[in-house]
Amino acid sequence: MSKNALITGITGQDGAYLAQLLLNKGYRVYGLMPRRSTDTRWRLLELNIEKDISIIYGDVSDLSSVIRAVETSKADEFYNLAAQSFVGTSWDQPVLTAQVTGVAVTHCLEAIRLINPKIRFYQASTSEMFGLIQAERQSETTPFYPRSPYGVAKLYGHWMTVNYRESFQLHASSGILFNHESPLRGIEFVTRKVTDAVARIKQGKQKTLSLGNIDAKRDWGFAGDYVEAMWLMLQQDTADDYVVATGRTTTVREMCNIAFAHVGLKAEDYIRIDPKFYRPAEVDILLGDPTKANKKLHWKAQTSLEQLMAMMVDADMRRVSEGR
Numbered sequence: 001m002s003k004n005a006l007i008t009g010i011t012g013q014d015g016a017y018l019a020q021l022l023l024n025k026g027y028r029v030y031g032l033m034p035r036r037s038t039d040t041r042w043r044l045l046e047l048n049i050e051k052d053i054s055i056i057y058g059d060v061s062d063l064s065s066v067i068r069a070v071e072t073s074k075a076d077e078f079y080n081l082a083a084q085s086f087v088g089t090s091w092d093q094p095v096l097t098a099q100v101t102g103v104a105v106t107h108c109l110e111a112i113r114l115i116n117p118k119i120r121f122y123q124a125s126t127s128e129m130f131g132l133i134q135a136e137r138q139s140e141t142t143p144f145y146p147r148s149p150y151g152v153a154k155l156y157g158h159w160m161t162v163n164y165r166e167s168f169q170l171h172a173s174s175g176i177l178f179n180h181e182s183p184l185r186g187i188e189f190v191t192r193k194v195t196d197a198v199a200r201i202k203q204g205k206q207k208t209l210s211l212g213n214i215d216a217k218r219d220w221g222f223a224g225d226y227v228e229a230m231w232l233m234l235q236q237d238t239a240d241d242y243v244v245a246t247g248r249t250t251t252v253r254e255m256c257n258i259a260f261a262h263v264g265l266k267a268e269d270y271i272r273i274d275p276k277f278y279r280p281a282e283v284d285i286l287l288g289d290p291t292k293a294n295k296k297l298h299w300k301a302q303t304s305l306e307q308l309m310a311m312m313v314d315a316d317m318r319r320v321s322e323g324r
């Protein structure tokens, strides 16, 4: 019998790829979508899956919305991907970030506890919780030290997920995902900002690219690979926490070199440093240790950073040439 899945954050990068994955597996997919004044479904439209999803209007910061979504969807699996997910904005909107990215996780867990404790729950935790890293390679046992209001809010959601698992025996898992990108990445994140700029510069529509701290290092993977790990976590007999990462770290500078080189340009000819993109506190380096996910979930990142950048630059070359 086919299963029902509820996804919050369905219009985001991961929400779109996860919805596609679950539809391909035969799930009925319900998405909680906040009302906005303009259409936010561009990713679902790009994947051509918008007609296959049942939208439930609501907001994760509104407990009644979440309760209604859980009741309406009759979910077997609940993936909480909704968040104010941009680290930079979290210093400008720390209270909203706490509510949407942090407290709302408890709305999801409470709705499950009240309506149907058998629902399996996935929480979108993050490597940003490691912040000022306490180990060279970060694993499930590495202590956390968040460096942004976003990281602090996510840490609250992470521990509430662990707590509801231990207190009420919920099948609640937390995926500690390292940075993952794709052609559907929001334009404010550094990889997509770079690939969009590469396309515009190559097509004569932009002259330079302004960035902040290009010495920061990230463990970047492909979002399409990472949503598979989310699904695998909920297929296990027991819930648990997993680091999902590639195990390779690269500077923003080197990522730019890869992206520009894909269209035969040199990054150094176009990059300008603008202090306005520096953050009040930086996460200098992230490098994940995905051994547990490799062994228990049989999951491994499939896409190299070179392949990922090529995929993103090619998509932006197409969009820019179409005038988008």
Ligand code: NAP
Residues within 6 Å of the ligand: 008, 009, 010, 011, 012, 013, 014, 015, 032, 033, 034, 036, 040, 058, 059, 060, 061, 080, 081, 082, 083, 084, 085, 086, 100, 124, 125, 126, 127, 176, 177, 178, 179, 180, 181, 186
């Ligand atoms: P994203 O593209 O920014 O998507 C966030 C989604 O949350 C959007 O659909 C957004 O809808 C929705 N949302 C925001 N506020 C909401 C609210 N109050 N109620 C309901 N929905 C709301 O993020 P992503 O990259 O797909 O990431 C998915 C999740 O994984 C997020 O929780 C993120 O923090 C976490 N994560 C991401 C990464 C990564 O590298 N991508 C790594 C670790 C963890 P609108 O667009 O309408 O606002």
Ligand code: G4F
Residues within 6 Å of the ligand: 085, 086, 087, 088, 125, 126, 127, 128, 177, 178, 179, 180, 188, 189, 190, 191, 193, 210, 211, 212, 213, 214, 216, 217, 218, 252, 277, 278, 279, 282, 283, 286
């Ligand atoms: O692309 P970013 O904005 O991603 P960040 O801050 O690592 O956060 C992303 O990954 C987290 C997982 O670790 C997620 F939880 C979170 O939701 C989000 O998806 O920035 C990456 C790095 C940072 O060190 C930043 O300072 O790039 C540096 N950077 C340098 N110049 C820039 C820029 N970042 C942005 N966004 N824009 C710049 O111009």
